[in-house]
Amino acid sequence: MHATVTDHRTDVAVLKLKGELDSDTSAQLHDLLAQLLERPVPRIVVDLSALHFCDSVGLSAFVTAKQVITARGGWMSFAGANRFLVDLLDTVGLSRYFAIFAEVDDAIAAAQI
Incomplete structure (x- = not known):
């Protein structure tokens, strides 16, 4: 897995994940x-x-x-998930726990409401 963090506005971080997130790469995610x-x-x-x-x-x-x-009064949302990940989040019930948006810009815009 490869990960990058970019700041949008002064208060929103976008964490972009690429590749596979599994037991071999989860430590990197934990650190980020x-x-x-x-x-x-x-x-x-x-x-x-x-x-x-x-x-x-x-x-x-x-x-x-x-x-x-x-x-801490913050939030975390997901954006751009492919069909596999959307189905996985639905199956394990996390789609009720996390907001899931089609695009990063949609997630950021929703935060301003």
Whole structure:
């Protein structure tokens, strides 16, 4: 997995994931999320448009981060998920837990409402 973080506006970070997120690459995701969670009020859009696979270890990292983010008054949403990831999030019930948007810009715009 390859990951990059870009800031949009002054308060929203976009975490773009590329490749496969699994037990071999989840430590990298944990490290990135830990850095983003150091922000006073974390607001994160996870761009899944280039992520081809995610297993339960990856999903667990997102759930754990969301719990911390919510406790701090922030939010985390997903954008650009392919059909596999949308179906996976639906199947495990996380589509009710995370906002999922078609595009990163849609997720950022929704945050301004």
